[in-house]
Amino acid sequence: MKALRFENNHLKLAEISEPNFETEAVVRVLMSGICNTDLEIVKGYASFSGTIGHEFVGVVEEATGASELIGKRVVGEINAGCGSCQLCAKGDSRHCLRRTVLGIVGRDGAHAEFLTLPTRNLLEVPEEIFDSQAVFVEPLAAAFGITEQVEIFPKTRLAVIGDGKLGNLCAQTMALKSQNVFLVGKHREKLDLVKERNVETVLLENALKLNNNFDVVVEASGSESGFELALDLLKPRGKLVLKSTFQGAAKWSASRVVVDEITVVGSRCGRFAPALELLKNKQIDVENLISEQFDLGRGVEALNRAGQKGVMKVLLSMTN
Amino acid sequence: MKALRFENNHLKLAEISEPNFETEAVVRVLMSGICNTDLEIVKGYASFSGTIGHEFVGVVEEATGASELIGKRVVGEINAGCGSCQLCAKGDSRHCLRRTVLGIVGRDGAHAEFLTLPTRNLLEVPEEIFDSQAVFVEPLAAAFGITEQVEIFPKTRLAVIGDGKLGNLCAQTMALKSQNVFLVGKHREKLDLVKERNVETVLLENALKLNNNFDVVVEASGSESGFELALDLLKPRGKLVLKSTFQGAAKWSASRVVVDEITVVGSRCGRFAPALELLKNKQIDVENLISEQFDLGRGVEALNRAGQKGVMKVLLSMTN
Numbered sequence: 068m069k070a071l072r073f074e075n076n077h078l079k080l081a082e083i084s085e086p087n088f089e090t091e092a093v094v095r096v097l098m099s100g101i102c103n104t105d106l107e108i109v110k111g112y113a114s115f116s117g118t119i120g121h122e123f124v125g126v127v128e129e130a131t132g133a134s135e136l137i138g139k140r141v142v143g144e145i146n147a148g149c150g151s152c153q154l155c156a157k158g159d160s161r162h163c164l165r166r167t168v169l170g171i172v173g174r175d176g177a178h179a180e181f182l183t184l185p186t187r188n189l190l191e192v193p194e195e196i197f198d199s200q201a202v203f204v205e206p207l208a209a210a211f212g213i214t215e216q217v218e219i220f221p222k223t224r225l226a227v228i229g230d231g232k233l234g235n236l237c238a239q240t241m242a243l244k245s246q247n248v249f250l251v252g253k254h255r256e257k258l259d260l261v262k263e264r265n266v267e268t269v270l271l272e273n274a275l276k277l278n279n280n281f282d283v284v285v286e287a288s289g290s291e292s293g294f295e296l297a298l299d300l301l302k303p304r305g306k307l308v309l310k311s312t313f314q315g316a317a318k319w320s321a322s323r324v325v326v327d328e329i330t331v332v333g334s335r336c337g338r339f340a341p342a343l344e345l346l347k348n349k350q351i352d353v354e355n356l357i358s359e360q361f362d363l364g365r366g367v368e369a370l371n372r373a374g375q376k377g378v379m380k381v382l383l384s385m386t387n
Numbered sequence: 388m389k390a391l392r393f394e395n396n397h398l399k400l401a402e403i404s405e406p407n408f409e410t411e412a413v414v415r416v417l418m419s420g421i422c423n424t425d426l427e428i429v430k431g432y433a434s435f436s437g438t439i440g441h442e443f444v445g446v447v448e449e450a451t452g453a454s455e456l457i458g459k460r461v462v463g464e465i466n467a468g469c470g471s472c473q474l475c476a477k478g479d480s481r482h483c484l485r486r487t488v489l490g491i492v493g494r495d496g497a498h499a500e501f502l503t504l505p506t507r508n509l510l511e512v513p514e515e516i517f518d519s520q521a522v523f524v525e526p527l528a529a530a531f532g533i534t535e536q537v538e539i540f541p542k543t544r545l546a547v548i549g550d551g552k553l554g555n556l557c558a559q560t561m562a563l564k565s566q567n568v569f570l571v572g573k574h575r576e577k578l579d580l581v582k583e584r585n586v587e588t589v590l591l592e593n594a595l596k597l598n599n600n601f602d603v604v605v606e607a608s609g610s611e612s613g614f615e616l617a618l619d620l621l622k623p624r625g626k627l628v629l630k631s632t633f634q635g636a637a638k639w640s641a642s643r644v645v646v647d648e649i650t651v652v653g654s655r656c657g658r659f660a661p662a663l664e665l666l667k668n669k670q671i672d673v674e675n676l677i678s679e680q681f682d683l684g685r686g687v688e689a690l691n692r693a694g695q696k697g698v699m700k701v702l703l704s705m706t707n
Contacts, residue, residue: 112642162623162648216648294641303482312642319639321614322432322632324653328482328536331651333644 070118070179071366071383078109080366083118086175091183092136094125094143099177100202101373101381103233103289104312105170109370112312113171120178120383121145121170124192124201133186141189142204143182144339145169150185161336178366180385190339196346199360202382203236203353204342210236211345212337213308217283219244224281226250226300228274229288230257232356232380233310237285238266239351249277251296252288254377260355274300281305291317303327308334356380362387390438390499391686391703398429400686403438406495411503412456414445414463419497419683420522421693421701423553423609424632425490429690432632433491440498440703441465441490444512444521453506461509462524463502464659465489470505481656498686500705510659513667519680522702523556523673524662530556531665532657533628537603539564544601546570546620548594549608550577552676552700553630557605558586559671569597571616572608574697580675594620601625611637623647628654676700682707 100122130136148160170176192201223245227238230252238250242265249267251274258268284297289311360382361369373381420442450456468480490496543565547558550572558570562585569587571594578588604617609631680702681689693701
């Protein structure tokens, strides 16, 4: 089968054998999404080697011990836990110390014709949700996952920094909880994508005109300057939610965090079930985030395209 | 009067006029303590110019409208709020945006014969507490202040990084709440100071042999490597409490904070009343932290001494 792989510091489309994994489900991938994390992996993040990609929708082909799943259209939680530690026993493998992560840690990913995952990771996609929407479940879950860690009330004054894909989804999901959500970004046309979703938009150059009285700021730009801007916007004892993962170390003003007693909350993966609900109920716009769609055969080109300025979500299709 | 001042990038003992502040209390300083923040100010931290020092015990000489305070031995909360904003109205000036801070922001400090503070900042010192103990109320309050921000339970596995004055007080105060407190530091003789206070001690070179399953790590070393070590020790979704303020920016692995969903809690000033209680009840050892005592007239020498390796608390006495 075809798979988009990063090996020996080289990105390539390869022909590899189809998975045949007796203890896991085999999923025929219909569509996958290119995430910034994929771009970071190609720069060396997470020292990953293998098939990249972790956002997908597909159809179950094999599922030993869970035959009811066969033929179902599914999305899949990307953390595959050991199944036996305390965390896994509680049904949350996201921090299992022995976990593998689809296309990120020790497990081939989704930019391929087939992938495998434990059956417990799979969730059926309601028929109301198109493939081109379902492929957003993973990043949408990550955005909505903020609410697992920080309480957001209708009056919470909240800013999201970064008008890319992740920032957009964070702003939209936060606006379901708070009436006071601002999205700060560099691009008027990207900011406009959330116009109808109860989000105020602010160009970066005007951000410092906002009062520095935000209760919560979500950093989703992945840049060091985003971190400093977040500190500028927060009120004392405010909360800074970090969403972006990137390669390398960042510089930051530790003493500002101490003096203003800021709480910095690292936030990664969310639950898939609530994200599916949001899409089913049409509470989130995702299709306007799609910039382009490529066939898997043009995967290398697609990844390069996804890294270009101004490009939002690039999808890979396996069905042509 | 004599005062230890930092002006035009120069530390000196100066003769200045005595304060005569009609709306604030005038306190004759008995003893003051040199804090690492004083050393950072002399390196440029907080861009402060004036009399430094914020840890003190003294006797009230004048107190317009609060004559009952006159002659009383007091300590004083260092943040002087505007008195009229929402925060001040709630009795907590620590984050008032218009606050001055004794010897740190816009207000002459404690390494002088006299200082002034609003009367509401002053707390009488119970007679059971010696001057050489009372002078530790400010850093002790800062250490115990962690409990205002992070819940510590008897089973909370907690490590403090840094065996200096602040780390010592953090370890002692945390050990009043948890049965599982470890102090990590470079110096066996400093670590031994907490031996009788229900704290396990670990030399830095052995710290990574500890399991990385700490619920809370308090960074009190003020070094970048302390931050990285804290991440090494924390379990996923653990809490990193930052206590140290220092000049300049630090590098840190933002993606580790995100991937492990760590919460970083900046923590600065605590309440004085509980700290006075701890000292009165002899629940904390402070006098074994004193390295040396100087007369105020030798203030410059004292500050230099405080900056030398291996030196713990240096006190200034105004009563000789």
